[in-house]
Amino acid sequence: MPRVVVDVMPKPEILDPQGKAVLGALPRLGFSGVSDVRQGKRFELEVDEVSDAMLAEVEKMAETFLANTVIENYTVRVEETA
C-alpha cells in the first residue's frame, strides 16, 4: 500500500523548546559535533492510491489539521513501502 509522509517542523523563527532541551542534553551525555537540534512531527499515512487528487487531499489535511501553519512548516511526499 502506498504511503504518504507528512513532516511538520517548527518554523525557523519560532522557539523550539524540545529541540533546545535535546541540544542541551547532548554534551552532558558525552556527545559532541551537533550545533543545533529542531524537533518536529512525522506522520505516515497509508493511502488507497497515489494520485494528484489524493496528494491534494493530503496537502489539505496537512494545511488545516496536521500542522499549525502559524508556527509550523510542513512537507508532503510519497514514500513507497516494501
Added chain:
Amino acid sequence: MPRVVVDVMPKPEILDPQGKAVLGALPRLGFSGVSDVRQGKRFELEVDEVSDAMLAEVEKMAETFLANTVIENYTVRVEETA
C-alpha cells in the same frame, strides 16, 4: 551546514494512540482515502561535518537517547541543506 535527520516511529506492533486519534478525526473533517496513520517524531540535527564518525555518533544518540528502542524504530539519514 550539513543536516542529519533522525526519524523515530512507533514500532508496527505497538499501539499508536496519537495516530489512531488522527485517523479517527479525518472522516469527521471530511477527508477520505486514508486507511492508517502513524505519528512519530522527526529530529533535525545541524552537524559540524558529515563523516562516518559523525554518523556513528548520531546513530548512538538515536539508539540511546532520541528513540526508546523498546517501542520505537529510528532511521538516520543525511539531508543537504540549501
